[in-house]
Amino acid sequence: MSLKRPESVLVVLYDFQHRVLVMQRNDDADFWQSVTGTIEAGETALQTAYREVAEETGLQLKPDEQDIVDQQTTNLFKIREKWLHRYPPGTRYNREHVFTAQVNSEAALTLTEHSAYEWLSKADALARLWSPTNVEAVETFVPEAK
Numbered sequence: 001m002s003l004k005r006p007e008s009v010l011v012v013l014y015d016f017q018h019r020v021l022v023m024q025r026n027d028d029a030d031f032w033q034s035v036t037g038t039i040e041a042g043e044t045a046l047q048t049a050y051r052e053v054a055e056e057t058g059l060q061l062k063p064d065e066q067d068i069v070d071q072q073t074t075n076l077f078k079i080r081e082k083w084l085h086r087y088p089p090g091t092r093y094n095r096e097h098v099f100t101a102q103v104n105s106e107a108a109l110t111l112t113e114h115s116a117y118e119w120l121s122k123a124d125a126l127a128r129l130w131s132p133t134n135v136e137a138v139e140t141f142v143p144e145a146k
Contacts, residue, residue: 003087003088006079007038007045008094009098010034010097011034011053011100012098012141013034013053013101014101014103014122015119016105019105019121021035021118022125022129023111023113024115025113028130032130035052035057036052039097057110058108058109058111059109069099074097074098075098076096077132079093122144
């Protein structure tokens with residue numbers, strides 16, 4: 001396994017009722033999150049966002065049809081101790097670029113890295129999400145339901 005770059009994307013998906021997609025990680029049943037993933041060499045953060053949405057949910061968003069919005073927000077967070085072995089020695093922090101997309105929640109999802117998913121109200125998503133940066137992104141960028 002090659003080591004991960006400490007730079008990633010967070011893509012918050014929400015539907016037309018402003019419900020937020022949260023997914024349960026395969027390796028930690030208490031860890032619910034939005035789409036995330038490492039920016040690979042040669043990729044832009046936006047390219048990674050589209051790739052990760054497709055890989056983790058099966059949704060094939062296309063820039064000319066279903067925009068992923070770059071929220072022009074970057075977080076720096078401390079990597080969980082149990083995941084440090086995935087990164088180059090001495091790496092302690094990850095830089096995360098935040099994106100959002102409004103999608104149709106009726107579309108069937110194909111999970112690859114998660115064991116379950118739910119579409120939750122903004123309040124319920126905020127209560128369920130594990131990562132503080134994920135909570136902040138939902139709080140800030142998901143509109144309130146009308």
